[in-house]
Amino acid sequence: MFVLASPSGAGKTSMAKRILAEDADISLSVSATTRGPRVGEKDGVDYHFIDDAAFDGLVESGALLEWAHVFGKRYGTPREPVREALSHGKDILFDIDWQGTQQLKARDSKDVVSVYILPPSLPELEKRLRSRGTDSEQVITDRMSRAASEISHWGEYDYVLVNDDFDTCLDQIRSILRAERLRRSRCKSYLSEYVRDMLAQGL
Ligand SMILES: Nc1nc2c(ncn2[C@@H]2O[C@H](COP(=O)(O)OP(=O)(O)O)[C@@H](O)[C@H]2O)c(=O)[nH]1
Numbered sequence: 001m002f003v004l005a006s007p008s009g010a011g012k013t014s015m016a017k018r019i020l021a022e023d024a025d026i027s028l029s030v031s032a033t034t035r036g037p038r039v040g041e042k043d044g045v046d047y048h049f050i051d052d053a054a055f056d057g058l059v060e061s062g063a064l065l066e067w068a069h070v071f072g073k074r075y076g077t078p079r080e081p082v083r084e085a086l087s088h089g090k091d092i093l094f095d096i097d098w099q100g101t102q103q104l105k106a107r108d109s110k111d112v113v114s115v116y117i118l119p120p121s122l123p124e125l126e127k128r129l130r131s132r133g134t135d136s137e138q139v140i141t142d143r144m145s146r147a148a149s150e151i152s153h154w155g156e157y158d159y160v161l162v163n164d165d166f167d168t169c170l171d172q173i174r175s176i177l178r179a180e181r182l183r184r185s186r187c188k189s190y191l192s193e194y195v196r197d198m199l200a201q202g203l
């Protein structure tokens with residue numbers, strides 16, 4: 001379970017899209033949300049856009065692995081696609097906030113790798129929110145007013161990157177994925193067989 005988090009506008013969704021496009025071994029956990037779609041966002045691809053009643057239904061039936069209030073809306077991770085991906089040995093990428101990250105880690109901290117993406121500066125963060133061209137002035141002001149409290153959670157993450165140059169940051173994310181996939185604990189059964197066969201073959 002690979003988590004990318006950041007204050008709104010720092011670039012996590014753009015990074016996630018590039019990783020998902022180039023790496024067939026990782027898929028996106030598509031969250032459910034009560035916020036409306038932005039221009040260009042597709043239902044079922046970027047989010048499952050649902051109303052409050054439908055969200056209540058998901059919470060009550062236990063269909064969400066975690067959920068949280070963010071910017072006055074609700075966002076949550078459907079449980080089943082995560083179980084399905086993990087059962088097939090696939091990695092899964094989460095674009096979720098610090099509350100969701102804490103909930104995932106509380107469930108299974110060993111299998112969660114978390115990355116926090118910082119902006120180079122607050123003015124640059126605001127510039128990116130504006131340049132994205134998807135949010136009203138009110139939404140941008142609201143997100144900027146919460147940036148400092150969002151950023152205060154950076155110390156809870158395994159890796160912390162500064163997204164100044166896009167390609168440098170993307171490459172750092174790729175490196176983290178590559179290294180984490182090589183962790184002994186994740187290759188244990190394969191390595192046990194490999195070492196057993198190698199030793200059995202002798203000199
Ligand atoms: N806990 C939790 N947070 C989520 C989920 N989906 C999205 N978020 C977070 O909600 C926040 C707002 O997301 P969004 O409205 O897409 O705005 P953006 O961050 O500016 O792209 C971001 O911090 C997301 O990472 C989820 O399923 N669970």
Ligand SMILES: Nc1ncnc2c1ncn2[C@@H]1O[C@H](COP(=O)(O)OP(=O)(O)O)[C@@H](O)[C@H]1O
Nearest residue numbers: 008009010011012013014128132163164165166
């Ligand atoms: N390193 C970067 N330099 C300049 N602009 C960037 C960089 N990374 C992302 N952006 C732009 O900033 C805006 C916000 O990025 P986005 O991925 O939507 O952020 P988030 O998902 O964290 O809210 C987008 O227009 C994106 O193209």
